[in-house]
Amino acid sequence: MTGPHRHGGDLAGLARTLELPADCHDFSVNTHPFGPHPGAAAAARKALDHMERYPDPAAESLRAAIAAAHGLPEACIVPGNGAAELIDLLPRALGVTRALVVTPAFGEYRDAVARAGGAVIPVARERIDSFPTGAVVAAIARHRPQAVFVCSPNNPTGERLADADFQAVHAACGESTLLVLDEAFVEYSGGSRMDEVTKLPNLVVLRSLTKFFGLAGLRVGYLAAAPPVAGRVAALRPPWTVNGPAAAAGMACLADPDYVDAQRQRVVALRQPFADALSALGLAPLPSDANFLLCRLPEGVSADHLFPALARDGFVVRHCGSFGLGDRYIRLRVHRPEVNAAFIKTLARHLPCS
Numbered sequence: 001m002t003g004p005h006r007h008g009g010d011l012a013g014l015a016r017t018l019e020l021p022a023d024c025h026d027f028s029v030n031t032h033p034f035g036p037h038p039g040a041a042a043a044a045r046k047a048l049d050h051m052e053r054y055p056d057p058a059a060e061s062l063r064a065a066i067a068a069a070h071g072l073p074e075a076c077i078v079p080g081n082g083a084a085e086l087i088d089l090l091p092r093a094l095g096v097t098r099a100l101v102v103t104p105a106f107g108e109y110r111d112a113v114a115r116a117g118g119a120v121i122p123v124a125r126e127r128i129d130s131f132p133t134g135a136v137v138a139a140i141a142r143h144r145p146q147a148v149f150v151c152s153p154n155n156p157t158g159e160r161l162a163d164a165d166f167q168a169v170h171a172a173c174g175e176s177t178l179l180v181l182d183e184a185f186v187e188y189s190g191g192s193r194m195d196e197v198t199k200l201p202n203l204v205v206l207r208s209l210t211k212f213f214g215l216a217g218l219r220v221g222y223l224a225a226a227p228p229v230a231g232r233v234a235a236l237r238p239p240w241t242v243n244g245p246a247a248a249a250g251m252a253c254l255a256d257p258d259y260v261d262a263q264r265q266r267v268v269a270l271r272q273p274f275a276d277a278l279s280a281l282g283l284a285p286l287p288s289d290a291n292f293l294l295c296r297l298p299e300g301v302s303a304d305h306l307f308p309a310l311a312r313d314g315f316v317v318r319h320c321g322s323f324g325l326g327d328r329y330i331r332l333r334v335h336r337p338e339v340n341a342a343f344i345k346t347l348a349r350h351l352p353c354s
């Protein structure tokens with residue numbers, strides 16, 4: 001791994017090597033800046049009253065709630081201990097030892113395929129801000145991978161996959177390559193393809209309740225796919241991986257469809273002013289459909305230096321070394337307005353010409 005981060009949000013891990021002030025603001029994690037869904041904690045607390053009971057081995061009630069929320073058959077849904085558990089299971093469950101990953105990408109795709117005894121074939125973007133459709137289509141034809149991992153909106157670049165790009169990649173996959181579409185941040189962008197899993201037998205959609213709904217510490221995610229594919233993943237999943245409070249919190253989130261639009265608008269309204277303030281300091285944030293901004297640093301400023309300096313001042317950013325972006329980029333979540341403003345002030349003090 002290059003740089004001090006493997007994942008965002010690991011303040012405890014960072015505190016082992018860096019002196020962090022007690023009241024740190026975390027810009028490295030891509031969870032919702034306004035906290036968890038308000039009904040989630042109450043539901044989880046109620047479930048804690050029964051902590052001596054085993055949860056449902058396959059989280060059937062949660063599965064039914066997910067299926068109902070998306071209008072899909074229950075046989076298409078597999079709940080998991082976060083999307084990360086399902087990413088881990090996928091390659092082993094579906095015999096994926098050769099997979100294409102468009103880089104820069106979330107590192108767990110590569111690690112999960114490696115844990116299954118395989119390797120990913122990286123397809124690098126020619127331009128960081130555009131999806132390399134032609135190169136992906138050519139790489140599918142050349143390598144005939146068992147799976148292609150695509151994320152929309154993409155972590156760390158933030159852009160949503162255009163419909164035409166999805167269609168081109170899906171067509172190139174044909175019948176023998178699975179298209180794994182990670183929608184961990186889709187509540188911010190809209191345009192989910194969940195409802196297509198009943199029509200497209202090689203599409204697997206991953207969702208997470210840890211980001212937008214703020215259940216990162218409880219761990220809830222799910223996968224949607226045609227029943228034969230979902231069934232193979234479900235068969236490999238150990239029992240009880242979604243605990244009782246997590247399932248209860250997840251169901252509270254899913255029962256509130258109005259929450260998504262309102263919270264998306266709150267973040268979208270903050271994103272452009274934050275990007276503008278960063279641009280005014282000489283950073284180059286990429287256009288984003290998510291709740292985070294990948295920012296190219298000004299010439300002469302390195303993430304290796306900026307990261308610890310900001311951390312000591314109480315602002316933890318995502319060093320992008322582990323994404324293969326060296327020390328030229330940082331990724332920032334869009335935070336609450338007052339925290340964004342405090343960050344901009346501190347950042348300005350650490351830049352040479354501002």
Ligand SMILES: Cc1ncc(COP(=O)(O)O)c(C=O)c1O
Nearest residue numbers: 082083084106155184208210221
């Ligand atoms: C793109 C992407 N997919 C999946 C995950 C895993 O999400 P979860 O917390 O649901 O395991 C993350 C977490 O950072 C992510 O960035």
